[in-house]
Amino acid sequence: MDRRSGKLKAFGSYHPTVLMIYFLSILLIAAFLSNPVLQTEALLGGILFCATLQRRGDGLRDLGFYLPLFLMVAVTNPIFSHNGVTPLFFLNGNPVTLEAVFYGIALAVTVIGVLLWCKCYSRIMTEDKFLYLFGRAAPKLSLTLSMALRFIPVFLRQSRRVSRAQKAMGLYAGKSIPDRVKNRLRVMTAMISWSLEHAMETSASMKARGYGNKGRTNFSLFRFRASDGALLAVLLLLLAVSAVGAAVGVTAFSYYPKVSVIPLSPDALTVYAAFGILSLLPSIIEGKEAVVWRFYRSRI
Amino acid sequence: MALLQVEDLSFRYPNGAQNALDHIDLQVERGEFMVLCGPSGCGKTTLLRLLKQELAPAGERSGQIFYEGAPQSRLHNAGAIGFVQQNPESQIVTDKVWHELAFGLENMGVPTEVIRRRVGEMASFFGIQGWFRQKTDTLSGGQKQLLNLAAVMVMQPNLLILDEPTVQLDPIAAADFISTLQKLNRELGLTILLAEHRLEEVLPIADRVLLMKNGSVQLCETPRKIGAALKANDPMLFALPCAVRLWRELGAADDCPLTVREGRDFLVRHDPKPAAAPPEAPYRHEEEATISLSNVWFRYEKELPDILRGSSLTVFRKEVFCILGGNGAGKTTLLHVIAGLDKAYRGKIKIGGKPLENYKGSALYRQNLAFLPQDPQTVFVKDTVRADLSEILEVMELPRFEREEKIKRIAEKLGITRLLDRHPYDLSGGEQQSCALAKVLLSEPKILLLDEPTKGLDAGAKRSLQKLLRELKTDGITVLLVTHDLEFAAETADRCGLFFDGEILSADPPQKFFAENSFYTTAANRIARGLWKNAVTCEQVLACCKASEML
Numbered sequence: 124m125d126r127r128s129g130k131l132k133a134f135g136s137y138h139p140t141v142l143m144i145y146f147l148s149i150l151l152i153a154a155f156l157s158n159p160v161l162q163t164e165a166l167l168g169g170i171l172f173c174a175t176l177q178r179r180g181d182g183l184r185d186l187g188f189y190l191p192l193f194l195m196v197a198v199t200n201p202i203f204s205h206n207g208v209t210p211l212f213f214l215n216g217n218p219v220t221l222e223a224v225f226y227g228i229a230l231a232v233t234v235i236g237v238l239l240w241c242k243c244y245s246r247i248m249t250e251d252k253f254l255y256l257f258g259r260a261a262p263k264l265s266l267t268l269s270m271a272l273r274f275i276p277v278f279l280r281q282s283r284r285v286s287r288a289q290k291a292m293g294l295y296a297g298k299s300i301p302d303r304v305k306n307r308l309r310v311m312t313a314m315i316s317w318s319l320e321h322a323m324e325t326s327a328s329m330k331a332r333g334y335g336n337k338g339r340t341n342f343s344l345f346r347f348r349a350s351d352g353a354l355l356a357v358l359l360l361l362l363a364v365s366a367v368g369a370a371v372g373v374t375a376f377s378y379y380p381k382v383s384v385i386p387l388s389p390d391a392l393t394v395y396a397a398f399g400i401l402s403l404l405p406s407i408i409e410g411k412e413a414v415v416w417r418f419y420r421s422r423i
Numbered sequence: 424m425a426l427l428q429v430e431d432l433s434f435r436y437p438n439g440a441q442n443a444l445d446h447i448d449l450q451v452e453r454g455e456f457m458v459l460c461g462p463s464g465c466g467k468t469t470l471l472r473l474l475k476q477e478l479a480p481a482g483e484r485s486g487q488i489f490y491e492g493a494p495q496s497r498l499h500n501a502g503a504i505g506f507v508q509q510n511p512e513s514q515i516v517t518d519k520v521w522h523e524l525a526f527g528l529e530n531m532g533v534p535t536e537v538i539r540r541r542v543g544e545m546a547s548f549f550g551i552q553g554w555f556r557q558k559t560d561t562l563s564g565g566q567k568q569l570l571n572l573a574a575v576m577v578m579q580p581n582l583l584i585l586d587e588p589t590v591q592l593d594p595i596a597a598a599d600f601i602s603t604l605q606k607l608n609r610e611l612g613l614t615i616l617l618a619e620h621r622l623e624e625v626l627p628i629a630d631r632v633l634l635m636k637n638g639s640v641q642l643c644e645t646p647r648k649i650g651a652a653l654k655a656n657d658p659m660l661f662a663l664p665c666a667v668r669l670w671r672e673l674g675a676a677d678d679c680p681l682t683v684r685e686g687r688d689f690l691v692r693h694d695p696k697p698a699a700a701p702p703e704a705p706y707r708h709e710e711e712a713t714i715s716l717s718n719v720w721f722r723y724e725k726e727l728p729d730i731l732r733g734s735s736l737t738v739f740r741k742e743v744f745c746i747l748g749g750n751g752a753g754k755t756t757l758l759h760v761i762a763g764l765d766k767a768y769r770g771k772i773k774i775g776g777k778p779l780e781n782y783k784g785s786a787l788y789r790q791n792l793a794f795l796p797q798d799p800q801t802v803f804v805k806d807t808v809r810a811d812l813s814e815i816l817e818v819m820e821l822p823r824f825e826r827e828e829k830i831k832r833i834a835e836k837l838g839i840t841r842l843l844d845r846h847p848y849d850l851s852g853g854e855q856q857s858c859a860l861a862k863v864l865l866s867e868p869k870i871l872l873l874d875e876p877t878k879g880l881d882a883g884a885k886r887s888l889q890k891l892l893r894e895l896k897t898d899g900i901t902v903l904l905v906t907h908d909l910e911f912a913a914e915t916a917d918r919c920g921l922f923f924d925g926e927i928l929s930a931d932p933p934q935k936f937f938a939e940n941s942f943y944t945t946a947a948n949r950i951a952r953g954l955w956k957n958a959v960t961c962e963q964v965l966a967c968c969k970a971s972e973m974l
Binding site: 321330 | 478500501502506508510512513514515516517518521525526527529530531532533535539542556559560571574578759762763764784785787789796798802803804805814815818846848863866
């Protein structure tokens with residue numbers, strides 16, 4: 124539940140395994156396939172999903188970042204790459220080709236698409252989901268990580284306190300560099316003793332609760348529900364269609380030496396449709412959930 | 424059969440000169456709530472840790488510990504005896520509340536579905552639902568300690584051992600914690616062994632009180648008998664609730680009162696005479712104002728709310744001023760602003776008659792103002808107390824031969840001579856406090872700022888602190904302290920001020936201050952309310968009793 128918007132984050136509430144598979148497949152396809160239709164679909168899906176995750180006011184700032192980036196990538200390619208057979212004009216004696224212009228635009232679409240998807244990934248795959256997936260593979264490591272995440276803020280707070288206490292005693296509180304270095308060193312040595320002390324108490328607390336017994340289990344709040352299974356099935360089906368189609372070459376497309384014709388065979392159209400749905404999937408789920416939420420809220 | 428039986432237990436630490444525990448015999452019955460008390464260093468922690476074999480310290484040991492009739496070593500379930508330590512912060516292992524709750528069950532290899540149910544059940548019982556998914560770092564001290572308790576309870580122990588769990592908590596969180604313990608004992612029949620020095624709250628709910636002294640059991644009695652069982656001049660007398668002390672001092676024959684209500688009934692029964700009320704002590708102060716604040720405003724960041732909202736305060740030379748107030752009201756922030764650690768964005772602050780901003784570099788902290796933070800550990804950065812003390816003299820550019828002499832003098836004054844060569848972190852809370860105070864006093868301050876100086880101190884240490892503050896006062900030092908400890912403020916302060924909503928509301932001598940409050944006041948005052956005005960400390964109430972010729 125996103126408290127700020129009061130809206131359910133529908134897609135993010137699916138099981139981490141499903142989410143991870145989803146993001147991996149989208150990112151792989153978006154990054155490696157060079158078919159303008161598929162590339163555009165990935166970008167549109169990314170934009171829409173990002174928009175649903177957006178907080179108010181983020182949109183303009185994002186536009187200010189992605190638009191120049193888009194232009195930069197699109198313009199840079201034809202300036203530096205002179206492949207292609209259709210020169211448009213000459214710049215400093217070098218040809219600027221139509222193919223390079225097209226490829227630049229396609230590259231920009233891909234880069235922005237991947238960046239947007241990465242942004243969605245970081246919003247959805249929060250630290251606890253990642254730790255959970257990680258923990259299945261390496262339980263010891265994930266406990267260590269969880270303990271580290273616990274320890275770091277405590278450590279920082281304590282070192283700030285020590286540093287202030289020392290300042291209030293007028294010890295090396297000056298602004299000169301030797302004073303500052305000396306102060307840092309003193310605080311660090313104190314913090315080493317403090318950390319050891321803290322670790323002893325923590326380990327007592329762990330031992331007191333039976334840490335070190337054989338057969339430790341790994342608890343998590345995530346449950347694999349029927350809806351996760353359904354989403355996973357749909358996702359795998361769409362993924363299979365797109366991947367197989369791409370592998371056998373029904374969507375083959377090339378920019379060099381001459382821009383080829385966009386394949387429009389029934390097979391290719393099927394692949395476009397499958398990947399289109401795949402990349403729009405999160406937005407569809409968010410959209411459906413928003414409608415459902417509005418309906419339920421009207422009854423509150 | 425007793426749940427826990429200790430027979431002739433003695434224990435000595437490696438390199439220990441004497442036994443830390445000496446021939447202890449003890450029985451804890453099923454469902455009993457036993458309170459363990461005694462001055463710090465009397466062996467409470469050692470005993471409790473020996474009872475929990477996973478935490479037993481290394482050393483020489485003799486005697487037997489039986490759990491449910493069988494020797495302790497046969498107990499293989501770590502969850503059967505729960506243990507909660509002093510420091511709420513360092514006991515938390517993981518970064519999320521739900522994970523912390525599940526941690527013990529994970530260790531025992533309980534399957535996920537069972538953990539889910541038990542964790543849910545515990546979170547509901549302890550009222551943790553609201554912060555179940557939060558990071559442990561965002562919790563308050565009281566919430567952290569409650570989480571530690573819940574994380575132990577989730578393993579369904581038969582015996583719960585707690586080693587001074589409320590020491591680091593403010594009084595409201597401590598009272599909450601203790602009432603949770605009472606609930607566990609009453610509603611689940613849980614056996615509890617609690618080491619605690621806040622007797623005012625635990626005596627009324629305890630079944631038996633075990634008093635330790637120098638590693639042996641001094642007495643083990645029901646709470647109503649403990650008052651009579653103590654010898655005269657026993658320092659533990661000062662730790663008892665006010666009602667018990669009154670009853671004992673008057674040598675009454677009826678049942679010993681434990682709570683404020685019983686204390687009142689006791690006084691009323693024995694015919695108090697209104698004429699015995701003490702006169703209001705006159706308030707005098709020096710002319711010179713050493714700290715003055717006028718209309719001071721402060722907030723941490725531009726977007727955050729104000730913490731200080733036009734605070735004004737004048738403290739005169741040789742005065743002990745106590746600032747009281749609720750938790751998170753901003754009392755500590757006020758001290759930080761006065762100590763120049765945080766900068767007010769509006770208003771005037773004068774220290775020793777000179778505006779705060781005119782002190783450059785470390786000038787404010789040289790022979791002028793000293794600040795002792797809440798956690799005395801933050802004051803130490805060296806391996807021994809002596810090195811820490813000597814460091815501050817070095818910075819003050821004192822010649823080497825004078826340093827030794829100075830350290831010796833301050834150590835004698837604060838009674839820490841035997842601690843000088845120890846590591847600061849190895850000392851008890853009270854000892855750390857005294858050593859930290861020694862360090863800040865070496866800068867020869869005229870003004871001393873103290874943040875919660877009584878936190879974690881036992882009754883004896885509190886009395887020494889009180890005595891020390893009085894001595895400092897006669898040396899011409901002004902003391903401004905922030906505290907939750909109403910009893911301490913009533914006995915120590917020249918004036919008290921209530922900090923509320925970013926301001927200091929009233930500043931009056933303690934008699935007037937507490938006599939006009941009806942909730943926020945000392946236990947003694949609540950007992951004597953309506954009988955004798957102006958009697959706010961236990962001593963004053965006792966004097967009234969004697970003057971009324973009760974008994």
